[in-house]
Amino acid sequence: MQKKALITGLTGQDGSYLAELLLSKGYQVFGLVRRSSSGKVDRIRHLSGEVTILSGDLLDQCSLMDAIEQSQPHEIYNLASQSYVPISWTQPALTAEYTALGVSRLLESIRRCHPSSRFYQASSSEVFGQPDESPQTERTAFRPRNPYGVAKAYAHWMTINYRQQYGLYTCCGITYTHESPRRGTEFVFRKITQGAARIKLGLASELKLGNLEARRDWCYAKDAVHAMWLMLQQDQPDDYIIASGETHSVKELVECAFGCVGLRWQDYVSVDPSFYRPDEAVQLVGSIDKICKQLSWQPQYPFEQLVELMVDHDLKELTDRKA
Template sequence: MTKKAFITGLTGQDGSYLAELLLAKGYQVFGLVRRSSTSNLERVSHLFNQIQIVSGDLLDQSSLMDVVTETQPDEIYNLASQSYVPLSWTQPALTAEYTALGVSRLLESIRRCKPDAKFYQASSSEVFGQPDESPQTERTAFRPRNPYGVAKAYAHWMTINYRQKYNLYACCGITYTHESPRRGTEFVFRKITQAAAKIKLGLANELKLGNLDARRDWCYAKDAVYAMWLMLQQEQPDDFIIASGETHSVRELVECAFNYIGLNWQDYVSVDPAFYRPDEAVQLVGCIDKIKTKLALQPQYSFKELVELMVDYDLKLLSGNK
């Protein structure tokens, strides 16, 4: 019998890759889109004849219950949220509505309308904030330091509470920063690879960045969504850190991107204090022992390969050869 999956956040980076993965595995895929949404559907436009778009909103309990009742999914992946950290400071209440309370509404819809569905909640390394240990494990204390992280912490614990209280198959993947050619240019990894490509093609001559010593645990988005799928294939629900297990500085990222295209980054990159994050995370890096041993997950791309993949993509995109 064909499995059915329901994805919120379908139009995002992760949602689009997850839809592709599930379709390749023979699933019938439903994707939630707000009726009034002006979201860019470009990431999933190539899938329109294979997926079913359903209308609903994480702010509206009844619409979620209707969708779950109508689609009767075997698996539900909640990837939707207001996920841009700086915006969470200017729109904290809206971030809480979507990223925190939206999960409560979705969990309640599952409990009432499809309690045997398996549920994946996209948690985030931002829940750790400024952790007291590095690397972080699934047992590291949460100390969120921005509204987005606070909202994700609420969603994480609500998922666990619903699992324990109602015996739902509900689990959380604590994802660290993950990248791909479908990543928005407001995020530093894509900002750098696109800027390097523009400079190489003569379309720009400088790149302004914040703290070059800031370090991140970056992994490939396709590896992350494969981990999400694997989590729902286990006999028992459990929570996992999804990461690369290593950190690299923004400086290393810049150097790698510019070296790849044969340019000296120091000729083009300048530091602008305006781009410093006021709550710069300290050594956020995930321990991946659990996901490697329990799910046998091995990353597909190294850091260097991921940088080169994205620079290549941006060079083709900006040259009109996408």
């Protein structure tokens, strides 16, 4: 029997890679897309005709129930949210509606319409905020320090509560920052790789950044979505950290990206305090012992290889635009 999967956030970075992965495994894939996002299909344009698009919105429970009834999915992956931390400070209520309450609506829709579905919730390392231990494990206390992290913490615990209260197969993947050429340029990793490429090609002369000493646990989005899929293939549902297990500073990222194009980064990069986060999270790094041991998952792309992959992509994309 062909498996069916429903993905929210299909047009995002993770949604597009997950759709590719599921299609390669023979799934019938449905994607929930908000009407206002229907034009933002660049990341899934190549999947046209292979994925069935359903209209729906995490703010509207009826549309969620309709989508579940139409698709009758074996697996549901919730990758939709307001995911940009700075915007969560300027739009905290909207962030809560999508990132927190949207998950409640989706869980309740599953319970009512198709309780046999297996559900994956995209949790986030931002739930840890400024942690009291490093690396963080699945048992580390949540101390979110921005509206996005608070909303993700609510969604995480609601997912666990529906598992405990109703016996649903629900899992949370606490994902750390994960990158790819499909990442938006508002995120620092892609901002840097594209910035280095633009400067190399003479399209820019300067790159302004915030805190160069900030450290992050970065991994490749393709590795992350493979972990998501693995989580829903187990006999019992559980929660896992998805990360690289190591940290690198923004400065290291800059050095590596500019090194890929043969430039001295100090000649082009300046620090702008306006790019600092209002409350900078400190030393977020995930322990991947549990997921490696229980799911036999390992990240396949080390940091330097990921930076090179993205710089090469941005060089090619920008060169093609110029041609």
